Amino acid sequence: MPYDPSDPQKDRITDIGPRYFRDFFPPVIEKNFGKWLYHEILEPGVLVHVAEGGDEVYTVRVGAARLMSIELIREICDVADKHCNGYLRFTTRNNVEFMVDGKDKVKPLLDDLKSRKFDGGSNKFPIGGTGAGITNIVHTQGWAHCHTPAIDASGVVKAVMDGIYDEFGNMRLPAPVRVSLACCLNMCGAVHCSDIAILGIHRKPPMIDHEWIDKLCELPLAIAACPTAAIKPAKTEAGGKTLEVNADRCMFCGNCYTMCAAMPLADELGSGIAILVGGKLSNRVSRPKFSKVVIPFIPNEPPRWPSTVAAVKKIVDVYAKDARKYERLGDWAGRIGWERFFEKTDIPFTHHLIDDYRFAYTTWRTSTQFKF
């Protein structure tokens, strides 16, 4: 029976959770579950995994925009039906993986994927994202669908990926470089442990919609939301309840706006991009690390954000030339010293880059060991 709007509780099904993942396994994956022996990247974007009994699965990884139409999903299904018996998977970083169970099936799949282009000319399925290169950028919603962003997400990602496209289809960097984007400090896509993080930030304190704020918001919640206690109660000229922001104390986190829609802070000139580098989250060789702010602000430059693209490219290029094999970006910067990082990348070191929030002191240099 279809949904009956007059009786929404009828035959209601709830709390069934997601579909069982093993119902979606290709046969070669199901058969060799837990029996994989080793893998090899045959060429950028093409992997083979070999199981104990000798079975092989070949995987072709392709990049994709995470904002995706159902027309494109159906085309992805067409490819999987044609080459992969109707199975596929997505990765954590918005890539699509097509798997086949024999080497002879790889080339027709690659040829098919390479031939598919959007009407505007871009590739539908660029192949790569493996090994010591740059894989897809994980990101957030931006101006396409969010109320708190300082920047767009999909557009910046598209422009940056065009700029570093060659590294997606190559494996010639010293180590993987993970690039991530979050369009505000909420970081619904956590970017704080990325080799390169593109982060939307605000620089103007919230405006107060005095006429509406008492109707739209719980004022005590907005006051409590401020991490620096910069918000206090006030009265409008008409004697109504409102709030006041001590602008000198504002750190532009936007937490008040999250709690109260009458305190918008995004701005054409105030909002833009900060670049952080040197984070990682694998435990390989060195411990996981936070990314560090190296460029405090780049203006929003739609549609193609040229200054941001240039900054990311420059950092990648200098790292690629200077780092040792296996050295992640943050390990390289740590070895040569951050004073050298700024020198080599021609990024100016300004007062904005010295921490003055909680635990700030842990990042100051308390030693005479430095480089001239």
Next chain:
Amino acid sequence: MAKRNTPMLDELEKGPWPSFVSDIKQQAAKGKQIMKEAPEDLLGVLELSYEDKITHWKHGGIVGVFGYGGGIIGRYNDQPQQFPGVAHFHTVRVNQPSSKYYTTEFLRSICDLWERHGSGLTNMHGSTGDIVLLGTTTDHLEPLFFDLTHDLNQDLGGSGSNLRTPSACLGKSRCEFACYDSQEACHNMTNEYQDELHRPAFPYKFKFKFDACPNGCVASIARSDMSVIGTWKDDIRIDQSAVKAYAGGELKPNAGAHAGRDWGKFDINKEVIDLCPTNCMSWDGSKLTIDNKECTRCMHCLNVMPRALRIGTDTGASVLFGAKAPILEGAQMATLTVPFLPMESPFSELKELIEKVWEWWMEEGKNRERLGELIQRKSMQEFLRVIELDPDPRMVLEPRSNPYIFWKEEEVEGGWTRDIVEYRKKHQR
């Protein structure tokens, strides 16, 4: 022919990387979605944002399906007259299967569902892992949920102050490094805690993520309140002949991950032995020796020589708590709390642990206080008492350097009650 002029967005059709603008345009041109104007109007409002350099979306309202407090995020446009096709544009989070394997049959049924009930636009996938159906109106929510549960046997994900949709790496399905079944753990825990996922009762969001080895492909250590990372206790298994083959150049090191540049001949001493963070390995030219007791399982040697080295067989997971992004008190990485936990289905030890954690957090946590912040505020010691774990040097990088120990009265001989009169008998004022 496009209804709207979008000269700035059109610039994003150029270049080799897949263009989301071209994709939305093809949905606008060919799609049969019920919200016919939605793709075109989404481009329109995005173009306006490109002109204005600011978003045109408002705070979400409270929308959802009956009985659930999460899974749908309300979204409204602030220029509804100009862009009626996206005036109401709510998001639906659909709980993805563990590690995102799909049949085309299932994906097509999702597409059909979304054609009947929404904009035809999605995110594959959202940051937390859900299939995100991007943009529909309130009147479609109940019918969509009915079809989703009845026809697709599939539920919504989490949003708001609840358990967010858990996610996992691909684990044993296609990886030789998997130390436990991360996919099964994710699925089992998701189903065990459906109530926590759908009905917000927590101080704030709570995330589980399951990485099957310390390489951490699903980034649990940086972004989950409870991070479960596979590990092993016994020895790395060594195939000495394969080690020789790597050292001699017959096998491709790093599984080919560095093959795009000429880094010179593979040097096992320089690239493996010397990079080991604990210096627990040696190579005498014919035999690799690992002092396994000193190994911290960083994965480097296994990543470099996957055909020669394998994880041990006494496997389980380390459990870490408290990771989060910067809002509010600053970013936190997860703190190692349980060095080793068995990870066999039905994951009873893990469930016992998380329920103790939640009970404390729900009792003590302030509104919008993540677990990591509560642990900082109340202390790691308090956290350990609550989850009934003894302190262990593995939980810290180093012991504290300040001596301001909060002694408990019962720890101090004779307690704290003293008599000032008795004291004065021996000590003049």
